[in-house]
Amino acid sequence: MIDVALVGAGRIGKIHGANLARLPGVRLRWVCDAVPEVAIDLAGRVGAEVGSVDGVLEDPGVHAVVIASSTDTHADLILRAAAARKAIFCEKPVDLDLGRARACAAAVARAGVPCLIGFQRRYDPTFTALKRRLDAGEIGDPEVLVITSRDPAPPPLAYVRRSGGVFKDMLIHDLDVCRWILADEADTVHVAASCLVDPAIAGADDADTTAVTIRTRRGRLCQINTSRRAAYGYDQRVEVLGSAGMLQAGNHRPTEVTAHRAGAISSDPPEAFFLERYRAAYAEEMLHFADVVRGVAAPRTGIEDGVRALALAEAAGRSWREGRPVAIAEGAA
Known part of the structure; x- marks a missing residue:
C-alpha cells in the first residue's frame, strides 16, 4: 500500500484527491491546506485525515507527497519533500524564478527521489x-x-x-x-x-x-x-x-x-x-505517479521538464x- 499526502485542497487539489482515493493500492492518508476548513472538507470526502506539512514530512509511513498548493509554495515544498526522501508530484510551475527551479532540480537529484511535474496534456x-x-x-x-x-x-x-x-x-x-x-x-x-x-x-x-x-x-x-x-x-x-x-x-x-x-x-x-477537457488526463497522471512510486515506471514529466x-x-x-x-x-x- 502506498500512503500519500496531499498538500493543497483547492480546485486542482480536489481533482487529485478524488483520483488518488480511487486508485487501488493507494491510500490518501493526509490532506493539508493553509485554510483548515478547506482541508477538513476534502479529507471528509476522500476518507483522509487532516494534517500539517511538518507532520506529513516527518511521518515515515508517508511514501509520496502531491503538491497542489499555490505556486509560491511549490519550490519550498519540493525542497522539503526531497530532503525527507518522499516521492514528489508537483503542479506546474516548479517556481516563477528559473534559478530557484534549477535549485529544486539539483536537490531532487541529490536526494535520488522521483519528482513529477503536472503537465497533464x-x-x-x-x-x-x-x-x-x-x-x-x-x-x-x-x-x-x-x-x-x-x-x-x-x-x-x-x-x-x-x-x-x-x-x-x-x-x-x-x-x-x-x-x-x-x-x-x-x-x-x-x-x-x-x-x-x-x-x-x-x-x-x-x-x-x-x-x-x-x-x-x-x-x-x-x-x-x-x-x-x-x-x-x-x-x-x-x-x-x-x-x-x-x-x-x-x-x-x-x-x-x-x-x-x-x-x-x-x-x-x-x-x-480544463477540468472537464482533461478529466481523463488527470486520472491517468495520478495512476502513472503511483506506478513511479512503486518503481514500475519512469517519470514521463520529470522536474527537468519543468525547468x-x-x-x-x-x-x-x-x-x-x-x-x-x-x-x-x-x-x-
Missing part, C-alpha cells in the same frame, strides 16, 4: 495517441507543429497579478507540448503579444493574446497561438505536418451528437474548461518585451 488520451502515431512514423519526419490553446475567459485580475504572467502560467503547458511532440529543444523563440481581451490585464503588465514561433535545433518550426478568450468554449488543438502527411488532434465535446436540419448542421461546442519549460517561458517573455527573437542557450531549454 502529456497524459491526455487524444494527444498521446497523436504522439504515438507520430513516433511510429505515420507521417514521416515532423516539420511543423501548430498548437492552439484558448481559454473561454480570462482569470480574475488578482490571479493575473500573482500568476507570473501569461507565459509562465498559461503557455508553459504549450511550451512543454512543443518539446514533447517534436522531441527536440528550442533554438530560438519569437513572440508577438497584445492585450485584446481586458485592458486591466495590460495594467497588470501582462498580455492576454499571444503568437509564438519556435525554431528547434533541428530546424523544425512550432507556432503557438493563445488567447484568454474564446466565446465558444475551451479550445485545445494540435496539428503536426510531416514529410508524408499530417496528424490533427481536435477538441473534446460533451457529446458527439450532431444535429442535421434544413438551415444548419450543428454539434456541441468544446468542453467548458526547461520555465526557461522557454522566460525567453518568450523576454522576446515579447524586447521585440526580438531570443536565442536559447544549449541545454537551457
